[in-house]
Amino acid sequence: MIEFTPEQLLAQLRELDECPRIEAKRGSDIGSSVMQSICAFANEPGLGGGYLLLGVNEPDETHDTFSVCGVNHSDQLLNTLQTNCRDQFEQPIPVQAQAHQLEGKRVLVVFVPELEPAAKPCTFKGKFDSKNKRKSGVWRRGLNGDYECSQLELEPLLLAKNGLGFEQVLLPDAHWDDLDPHAIELYRTLRSKVRPHAEELQASDSEMLQCLNLVKKRQGEWVPNIAGLLLLGKPLALRRLLPAMRVDYVRVAGTQWVEDPQQRFDITLDLREPLLTLIPKLEATILDDLPKHFRLEEGKTQRDDQPLLPQKVIREAVVNAVMHRDYQVNQPIIVVRFSNRLEIRNAGYSLKPEAMLGEMGSILRNPVLASVLYDVSFAETKGSGIRTMRRLLDQVGLTAPVFMSQVIQNQFLATYLLHQLMGEEQLAWLKQFAHFTLNNDEAKALILAKETGAVDNAGLRAITGLDTLAASQVLGRLHHQYQLLVKGGAGPSTYYELSAPHELPLFAAASDEGPRSNAGDPVANTGDLDANTGDLDANTGDLDANTGDLPSDLLARIDQLTPKARRNNLWPVILWLCAMRPYKTEQLAKTLNRRENALKASHLNIMREQEGLIGYAYPEVPNHPEQAYQTTEKGRQWLAARGIELND
Incomplete structure (x- = not known):
């Protein structure tokens, strides 16, 4: 229609x-x-x-x-x-x-x-x-x-x-011995706590797993399918059969993805084990790393330290990521803990439209996994998990989570802010823009850009409820009319960053008075989270279209380019430039005197996606605000075959 x-x-x-x-x-x-x-x-x-x-x-x-x-x-x-x-x-x-x-x-x-x-x-x-x-x-x-x-x-x-999912596929090299007996016993223990007399608990291991649809017979042998391996597989079997099926936990100093590869992460942790043990371990890792706030409940004399995000919220967030992930995509789940937020990214867009997230009723990508996790009370299958998270975060005075479901990219990103989006400090920061008379949606866009480093259409829709066109108009006004945002990327990867003059500190310095102990106020003392990121800010001043440091042969090629230069003339220049250092789209367009959209559509996308001659500088985060292109080994060989030798 x-x-x-x-x-x-x-x-x-x-x-x-x-x-x-x-x-x-x-x-x-x-x-x-x-x-x-x-x-x-x-x-x-x-x-x-x-x-x-x-x-x-x-x-x-x-x-x-x-x-x-x-x-x-x-x-x-x-x-x-x-x-x-x-x-x-x-x-x-x-x-x-x-x-x-x-x-x-x-x-x-x-x-x-x-x-x-x-x-x-x-x-x-x-x-x-x-x-x-x-x-x-x-x-x-x-x-x-x-x-x-x-x-x-x-x-x-x-x-x-055929009514099947990837979770039901039998891998050629999978065998019964790839299942961990301890994980099978753990399922029995967890299931018995929920329903002590469950019928499947009375059966043998093979019969029980057949009942759970985790194994099938192949040439007379019971063989685990992918769901069975994910839930109950031995760590070594998971590494051998499903090498990308892991969770990476990353702790980043400050509020931005660090540009310096030598100072990239404070903490990294790779988890590869059966989901029945991975889920509680990842949940505990996140909770232990979160800032704490304390309450002094009425009638008690001892303080009760609690993580800033409720435990139930973390459990739902973790289970949602592993349960709805698209396991056919060879990409680990990435959990990134910034000083002001927690981000969980997994392959697999939401099968429910973003506008319906939180409404009753689930649409399951992996129904076998979901059924087992429901059996042991790790998950719910009635579509109430997101509604529960929103309610719990509201009870402790925090902003509702921001969900970004990208169908074409096949990605899902959940962001949990560790403070109110429009709290006192955020409102104070916004006062510098008072003369613009911003409306509420425009103010939220600026705050989200400040908090996460960039704002895009999907993110703004998530926190405002606007439709696609209305959100685009808000971002357009902030970019074109007010010049408060700078546009980057193109097409579905378009994003907006704060303009340089407005890079003002958002978080107040820690108070000398120490943490306040207002029993009725659950707001976290985040003074100790202020990131000293002065040495982590990306120095992009040398990335502008300054051609003074380019080799004379390369400069000559650039000068010879015509407005309608063909690939055989333009591609060697692009590869040569990106072999020297990463270049953003806008930097290449400025250096080559080309329009960004045309350059990306007609050349960069083809060179990256189809030919593999260039790649992203941040492949794990395609929409990274500092995303740039760099020449791959295949691209270097392509240049060498045409007589262009690079001096590394």
Whole structure:
């Protein structure tokens, strides 16, 4: 169903640079590019379909933003579109398409519904080696457009089609001996505390695990599936079979991700063990590392020190991360403890829309894991966990958690602030902007940028309840009109940082009077959390487009670049620059006299994602405020093959 007008779709593209659910194309014909996008929108899980806006140009060398070019013969294009959607795929896709006037020109709006899991994957017909069918004939939506799935990337769609999840897969080298007898016994102990006479406890180990759907028979032997290994596997078996299935706990000094690799972390801890022991161990690690506050309850004479975040909140946060993680992605869960917040990042977007987080009812990515964790009272399966966290944090005077679910990136980030978002100190810090007469949403955006180093559309939506377009307009005013925020990144990775003149301290210095003991006030004494980050701030002054230190041969190549330089001329320069030191997108654009959006879309994304010639300086945090590109070993070999030798 078409829910947006052409004006609204174009406004979203211009405000957001790029939207996962909207694709703009010239639309001169209904060729392979259009049909690949239709295939991708129909296949992409959790996206809810998407829109094609035909007759609109993407930003290029002559346009800073999306521009309307219009289409000719709209009736013919609509007929061709419907014919292609019936004939080019293994099964027809019921697209909805209409012609409209937009800025005085004719455009086509096409809505592509997401197919039901049983109907996926949408596959192109025909033989392999055609434009649309080089690997699998199945296209999906990626960070920077559409891509054809490999057989490995196709597996989630096939599992969902059969009603299975990745947690039920049997790995080729898995055996019964990979299960830890102590973990199996621990399950029996924990389960008996919840329900002493549970039927499965009366069975043998193999029968019990079969009942829990954790093992299956293969060639006469009981073999654990991935869920069984995650819950009950030996640490060495987990390292051998699932090397990325671990949790990294990181303690960072200050409020920002440290740039200096020699001073990157205060504490690091890698946890790789069965989930039944990992969950309580990670929970205890977080609680032990949190600042404490104390209460003197009425009628008692001794103080009671408690962690700033309630234990129940930490348990829910940890269980949510391990229970809803996408285990097909080889990326550890990362828990980062900053001085002012706790961040938990895991692969796997929320299957529930962000607006519905906290409402009753769960949608489970890993139902087998969830069932076992529910059996031992580690988890709830009624969708009330987030509501419980919000209630408990409100009771102790803390801000509700900020959740960011990124469908295309397949990431979920939960942020727990260790103070009120709009507390007294934050309000005092905001007074410097009083002459702007900021509204409440604008003030929250600035505070979030200060607290976490950057604010993006999803983060602002999480703390304000605004929709995507309204949040973008707030950030746009702070950037364009007030110049309080500086824009970085592009497309889905767009973020905003505070402008340099407003880098003022947020936390007050510790009081000489020591901690206050107001029994009725649960607010933490965070004076001891003030980070001395003077030696940790990123020195980016040498990252501006200062070409004075570049080799003469490289400078000559830069001078020879034309406004429409092709890859064979531009790519060697980019790789040479990024081999000398990491470069941000805006720094490359300034050095090469290019537009950021065009440079990223036409070159940087391709060099990183498809060719592997460059990589992120902070691969573990794609939206890092200081994200930059650096040349990979493959990129260095690519240069060497073209006669460019680098002096390391």
